[in-house]
Amino acid sequence: MSLDSIFYILGGLTIGTALMVVLSKHPVRSVLYLVLTFFLISANYVLMNAQFIAIVNIIVYAGAIMVLFLFVLMLLNLNKENEPKHSPMMTIGAAVAGGSLFLVVVAAMRDAILATPMIDANSEKVGLVENLGQILFTKYVLPFEVSSVLFLAAMVGAVLLAKKEKQTID
Incomplete structure (x- = not known):
């Protein structure tokens, strides 16, 4: 095959x-x-x-x-009892909206120009995790570290928001 x-x-x-x-x-x-x-x-x-x-x-x-x-x-x-009832006009409106979207996509694809790949697609090393890590930790090390600090701050914020405050009775 x-x-x-x-x-x-x-x-x-x-x-x-x-x-x-x-x-x-x-x-x-x-x-x-x-x-x-x-x-x-x-x-x-x-x-x-x-x-x-x-x-x-x-x-x-x-x-x-x-x-x-x-x-x-x-x-x-x-379940069926909780399902909202809808009129046939909603079905017709959904079909018209879907058909319009389909026509717009077909019209956009008709005028599209296919770009040629910038790298050799037959290269064996394209897309491997080793190459991604090499580029990530050499060329893009600063954005990688900044994003890790942002993720850490988001996790600390989520823990603080989820934590219940202790109420003291005076």
Whole structure:
């Protein structure tokens, strides 16, 4: 099997599972289809030799974000009695808005110019974590350290906000 055929198969599966996210009636199944979509997107990243982005996608999106989605879905009481009723005009309005967005995207893509890659895509070292770390800790060390200090300040702020103040009785 060639890489092109694997790419098209993975792309078709990704589009299919993304459609199932939207078309699924059961919210938990929809979230599980979304997890599968993220895994398939990560597989496409691996095909493009972007292993770091694939791993981050699996850890952050398929792991952490989807766990939060599942917790929210389990905490909500989703049943048919609580579901809001909507008129057919809302469905028609949604179809018109979606069709308009589709036409705008098609018109924009028609006039788009495909850019050529600036680096050699066939190079074996493109997208490897080793090269990313080398550039991150040499050329971009100052922005990396500043962002780590900002993350640390955000974590301390979140802990302080979450901490309950002790009330003293005088």
